[in-house]
Amino acid sequence: MTKVKESSTIQLNKQTALQLCPITYLMEKIGGYWxxxxxxxxxxxxxxxxxxxxxxxxxxxxxxxxxxxxxxxxxxxxxxxxxxxxxxxxxxxxxxxxxxxxxxxxxxxxxxxxxxxxxxxxxxxxxxxxxx
Amino acid sequence: MTKVKESSTIQLNKQTALQLCPITYLMEKIGGYWxxxxxxxxxxxxxxxxxxxxxxxxxxxxxxxxxxxxxxxxxxxxxxxxxxxxxxxxxxxxxxxxxxxxxxxxxxxxxxxxxxxxxxxxxxxxxxxxxx
DNA sequence: TACTTTTTGACAAGTACTTACCCTAAAGTA
DNA sequence: TACTTTAGGGTAAGTACTTGTCAAAAAGTA
Missing domain, CATH: 1.10.10.10 (Winged helix-like DNA-binding domain superfamily/Winged helix DNA-binding domain)
Known part of the structure; x- marks a missing residue:
């Protein structure tokens, strides 16, 4: 997989978002089209x-x-x-x-x-x- | 939204795939992260x-x-x-x-x-x- | 010998997604 | 007057996703 820039704004915010929104958590696992x-x-x-x-x-x-x-x-x-x-x-x-x-x-x-x-x-x- | 090249291979194949796979159909509607x-x-x-x-x-x-x-x-x-x-x-x-x-x-x-x-x-x- | 089969890997190029930054309208408030 | 508020629009630039093409390995078959 292509490497993701860890320090971008979203990456940081995602940390907290993951603990707040279950759908966000799931999308990290099976998000995307395929x-x-x-x-x-x-x-x-x-x-x-x-x-x-x-x-x-x-x-x-x-x-x-x-x-x-x-x-x-x-x-x-x-x-x-x-x-x-x-x-x-x-x-x-x-x-x-x-x-x-x-x-x-x-x-x-x-x-x-x-x-x-x-x-x-x-x-x-x-x-x-x-x-x- | 950004325009999608209609003539690409997948676009054509998607036509048929939509009629075969319900998940593909759904992903066209709510696929993606957000x-x-x-x-x-x-x-x-x-x-x-x-x-x-x-x-x-x-x-x-x-x-x-x-x-x-x-x-x-x-x-x-x-x-x-x-x-x-x-x-x-x-x-x-x-x-x-x-x-x-x-x-x-x-x-x-x-x-x-x-x-x-x-x-x-x-x-x-x-x-x-x-x-x- | 030459070709086929299966499951990928590498690389370059194109397309789509996402961000960052700046801007507007018109009423209300300080 | 100057500043705030809301729901976005516009543009440019960066990042990620997707494709296309070429290639390998090693046994089996023609």
Missing amino acids: KPIILFHLLSGSKRYSELKKAIPHVTEKMLVQHLKQLESDGLVSRVSLPVVPPHVTYSLSDKGMALRPVLHAMANWAIADGKKMKKPLFRTMKEFPVK | KPIILFHLLSGSKRYSELKKAIPHVTEKMLVQHLKQLESDGLVSRVSLPVVPPHVTYSLSDKGMALRPVLHAMANWAIADGKKMKKPLFRTMKEFPVK
Whole structure:
């Protein structure tokens, strides 16, 4: 990940904000565009790197790897690498990551409900997105 | 908001991704660092611009205004401006925004649970964050 | 031998996000 | 008169995010 200037104003203020706003705390962990999407796809079970790439077609490999690394170092995702050639790496949600299930479900439900209002509904039911 | 190059690869791919992944759909609406934080603060009732600024001390005015505008144009937030001097503007959640309550609650609950594991818990209970 | 497969790493370049600083309007107050 | 208040707008500059392209490693297959 790109290094962040530690001394900037926000960085300092964030210290206190983290202790005041739970959402701010969560955004530090899974904020950004890709992380929730990645976590959601892992909700249905562990996936190989290439499976994730297929499941999230519009993410670049760069982003996928980068965010998986961050998620791993934040303890939300477990990485298992088999020492074979070609490489075989699987990612899955850790217990801590699994604790995000209600959040991801709430997100998906909102999207499904909101998407249904359109002429051509985007999604039908939550069943389309099986959970392990 | 800064204009987005419509012809980029992701933009095109997003079209299809939106119809496949509900989380992607939601991230298009409230993705990013600040929006969930703003929405969370509006959960406890409508707020004046200056109240929001106080409640979220580390956001710059630029960001606050920009995201409020986007949230308004996405129909999640209502803006009421009284034609007085000095200006008096209040923001509140629309019905559509209110529908995000379960999402925001799930987020807050996760943060509270996760924060409790630390030596010095970040938050105590959800009661600290009253909801209208 | 040449090509394929899988999971990345390195680097350069472009795009988006965020900040910092200065400015306004018009009434009320000192 | 001078200063304060509120809700932003404008511009420039810095920082972070994202992409695109090139490359490796080592076994298996044509």
